[in-house]
Amino acid sequence: MKYIFIALLACILLPVSAKKKQPNIIFIMSDDHTAQAIGAYGGLLANLNPTPNLDKLAAGGIRFENAFCNNSICTPSRASIISGQYPQTNGVLDLDGALDPEKQYLPKELKALGYSTAIIGKWHLKKEPINFDYYKVLHSQGKYFNPTFREKGKGTWPKNEVKTEGHSTDVITDLSIDYLKNLDKSKPFFLAHHYKAPHDMFEYAPRYEDYLADIEIPEPSSMYNQPFWGSEGTRGKNDSLIHYIGTSISPRHQQKINYDTNYSDRWFGDSIDASLATHLAYQKYLKDYLRCVKGVDDNLGRLFQYLKDEGLWENTIIIYTGDQGMMLGEHDLIDKRWMYEEAMRMPFIVHNPKMIEKNQVSDLIINNTDYAPTMIELAGGKTPDYMQGKSFINTLQGKPEVNWRKGTYYRYWMHIIHHYVPAHFGIRTKDYKLIFYYGKHYLPEEEFSKFYWGKTYNGIAQETPHTWELYDLKNDPNELHNRYNDPAYKAIIAELKAELKQTREELNETDANYPELKAIVDKHWND
Template identity: 40%
Template sequence: MNIRKNTTWFLSLLILPLFIQCSQTKEEQKPNILFIMADDHTSQAISAYGTIFGDLFTTPNIDKLADQGMLFTNVFATNAICGPSRAAILTGKYAHVNGYCKNEKGGKFNASQWTFISEFKKQGYQTALFGKWHLGSEPEDFDYYKFHVGNGQQGNYIDPVYNDNGKHIKETGYATNLTSDFFLDWMKGLRKKDKPFAALLHFKAPHRPWIRDEKYKDLFDGVEMPYPSNFNDDYKGREKTAGDTWMTMDFLNHRDSKVTPPEGLEGKALSDWTYYGNKPNQAWMPEGCTTLEEARKWKYQQYIKDYLSCIKSVDDNVGRVLDYLEENGLAENTIVVYTGDQGFYLGEHGWFDKRFMYDTSSKMPFIVRYPKEVNKKSRNKDIITNVDFAPTLLDLANIEIPADVQGHSFAQNLKGNTPNDWKQCMYYQYYEYPKWHHVQPHYGIRNQRYKLIHFYYNIDVWEFYDLEKDPQEMNNAINMPEYQNIITEMKAEIVVQQKDLGINGSLEAMRAITDADMGEVE
């Protein structure tokens, strides 16, 4: 009897089922979800998208994600403002459906409604939230959360207070680093290793007032940063819309520009001085400046250096997180998303902030890495919106998408197989007025080449842009004869989009949303 041969045969019978079981487990393993979002981070501040700053400013870790996955160039917020964009992302539904239309007097997001997080939790995922929530309500369906409180849930950059699963805790340090610390601590400790996870890592940075980490306090010293080519936009043909906002460099206040207050100020006097610049006719003059043009350039230099310094900290921490995934064997099976909650103006049109349907503010940076399904260094220019994120993540995890979700999965687009019937335009609507920044409420549609916008609150102004000929949206072509047929077709398409989305197209109903006081986030 050949004992060695029989023993080998016997062991193989024991090992083979285990091998098959392991293979099946690996094959059927659900992907992890890591959704990283930085507040007000715009694509022109990510070097993978191309910037005007050259070697002065790069984002190597975010660029690494783009190198290892897919970079999208036509992803849009359906309402370019923080809270409503976040609500749309969570629910896969437009603001008029999920109920969160504006930040100012917009009330609180109904966190008990369906979100993609609630669905992942239902499907056996461990769920967590770190950083900025900014929706007023208490998060639901998270196994663990630690989010910013104070300043209307904006939080603070230095020594911020967090809501740690219901308990308010003041932490010591810089918010961007701390938020990453808490996520990594959870990954190493509370996370159950036998369950897939769906985690939101949401940085406060680079939101106003753009306070730097000590590490970058001297970054860009002695350097004059370049200006966007349309920094000195005169708003010709757009006087009642782009030309009537409170977000030019004139509206950066003393706090924004890091000016030291005079000695002896306290209470209301100190507060008035700190926020001086927020309102019309408060275009203060920095020391050494003699003209408004010099003042605008001085303020831009302070603003852009602070903003980009905040981004450097975000990029550093993205690197920390990616390193952890790699070192712990999680990179291959984790869908990593990087985005901002909308775009942002870095001096384009002379502005800071967002809100407009113009591309610089409505277009979001969006990068996805998922080695199992997404090719490295791939690029996508399909029109996608933030309501499409939720169904896509569910689709990638082979989870059924609820019928009432308004967004559409672009899982096939991620794999390089854009469906033939993929949408050719997107619908946008902004409601908030006059605070903040005095941007007229408007709606519109955009396709690959053209954009049509209607400003409707207390004016009746239409704007039309040929994005191929005018990518910076400087020339309102609404009255140009050669475009009239296209404009007529797009006006009809707006009606179709509003009907399909369940939007009451009457101006009275839209104005009522703007005027409604739904409460403040405290």
């Protein structure tokens, strides 16, 4: 009788324990993979079918239409994702920042919940990812071919280097699959699987040479004509800075620091007509970029098939994102950094068959500080008080969010470095975007010149005009008409400025440590 009772008790308890089993989590992030280069997000490129595997992932779960980064550049975005904090709190403002090990909060919190943790691929936060149980990460940006990794257990950081052969996208996928094959499955796992691709210079695997070769890629109209876009902060007075601000597809941008900063000169020089050069440069830019994207998508197909074959698919939450967006010729701009939609917007797709119904789409405004809190709560924990981001697990469960933010804050700090983008901040709500170009680096001029480029950089990073831009996203989703000086939007601008000011105060983004910047903001706030 005693044994019958124990057997019955086991039968009762087993389903309960199975229900409480924590899900595995694979957090996949590609570098510079913008939402408009994923078929599921629609747009000019959707008919090219660049991402069939990601499209299937989205169809089987939820796609977020309004996911944004708070700084469209690799290092600070990744720091916000790992820490759940904004730059002035986590201390990583730009590419030269390094995330302190004690602020590697996401793996620490997941380990406390019983997870094994690993990161494979791009890290780009300089200091050792010591809080992961295992890591094998690229040095800095890493190489596309035959990449070298730093691996936990192979020596002391940063000398623990391991060489590999092959294209980085293939290699990173192989490494993650091998890691999963050898992993102790007795407890849940968290794997950060991070690709280098499709970061510039778009060095795709040779097998993609013929992909899109005979296709003409659709072109954004704003690459050629946009008379109402921008402000003196992005164009200069009477367009006096159009050859200086914002690297371009066309021959417009004329600075020559380190490399040709317009794509036309990089490949065609001045030997052909400017319009033809722009067209040809755009075709090359997009085809090379999309070939890298195709490599990512094909490799995700391999990874997903492995999970299905091993019976891991149903109990593994898969999250796909990019560390930011990417300008693909819109406004005649390349690279990222800008607060414009294409650079600020991130793809965010979640597969979780035990929680999320198929073909879900959310317009909730989320940002990269929310990712860690959400993953922690998916793992069964609670969002730590020190994180500034918020969990949106209710949305994943089909429930409404309570007291959610009205808009998301953005700040680009570097000012003119690399791609000649002026420093700016702003707020993006569902219907509007307000941007302030304060146009000055946070470092004093003397320290700035010494820190970045020495004497060769003196005079290049000039202070640029301090101006506002407003875009009515509901009526102008492509941001073609700056409405800041339109009297019809006066009340809306006042509301947005009040929201922006309050948000900056709440998020510790008030420039208390940067008096020169604060003086510019105060002086021009009511312009």
